[in-house]
């Protein structure tokens with residue numbers, strides 16, 4: 001299915017990126033540390049040409065530390081400048097600034113200029129604000145928050161350009177869409193949240209069973225629907241008539257996963273060709 005995520009918005013965003021490319025020295029591509037490949041822009045080369053690029057694994061506080069280390073090695077082995085950061089707590093900023101310092105200045109005059117790009121909700125505006133030590137750009141846990149570009153001065157030597165999130169209209173591999181949905185990069189209204197919660201439960205039961213078990217005090221060997229029922233039961237999510245409010249369990253599970261309340265969890269690992277996600281490559285969730 002082809003999806004118009006934000007009609008008109010995506011074409012405008014790509015135009016902003018292309019038009020401002022000549023003004024910048026380096027591009028920071030923000031990805032979500034929990035799924036760095038699925039949240040990476042597949043057409044980045046056609047978008048930014050041969051500009052210097054640094055990969056920033058943001059929200060590292062929410063990702064499995066061991067897996068993040070594997071990702072760092074993966075990108076470094078490809079010769080890519082890469083750093084894991086937590087934009088809210090500013091961890092990893094020293095390495096980030098030093099990677100930026102080590103890039104060449106290509107534009108003639110003024111400070112070094114960096115453009116921040118990435119999928120929606122990955123933390124671009126938060127990172128820019130924190131690097132500049134100002135709350136200039138609006139941030140929110142909703143994809144599509146930033147609607148136009150914004151320049152922000154970090155110092156007389158460095159300026160940043162925040163851009164709106166980019167998403168593409170079709171996922172060749174549907175598992176990529178599922179991971180983007182789980183991480184909050186796709187508008188909620190477009191998603192089959194119930195299906196998404198099932199997939200999350202199945203994933204957690206295989207890769208992070210203890211996290212699921214201890215957060216909700218459930219037996220992970222029971223079917224996903226029963227797990228949602230148990231969550232409704234223990235949290236008191238009831239509808240009039242006394243039936244369980246499963247929709248509320250669905251929303252709670254997804255939102256608590258996104259906020260890291262189930263612990264630090266990574267959705268993908270480098271060089272993972274087979275397994276859970278490969279089996280979902282034909283599943284629609286939108």
Ligand SMILES: Nc1nc2c(ncn2[C@@H]2O[C@H](COP(=O)(O)OP(=O)(O)OP(=O)(O)O)[C@@H](O)[C@H]2O)c(=O)[nH]1
Nearest residue numbers: 059087121122123124125126139140144145146165
């Ligand atoms: N835990 C955690 N949350 C973060 C981090 N960075 C950003 N966030 C949160 O992620 C949400 C999205 O942040 P934004 O900065 O608005 O994301 P964005 O990429 O600018 O989003 P769009 O403008 O919609 O494309 C907000 O709720 C932030 O507080 C991080 O490193 N760790």
Ligand SMILES: [Mg+2]
Nearest residue numbers: 124125145146
């Ligand atoms: Mg933004």
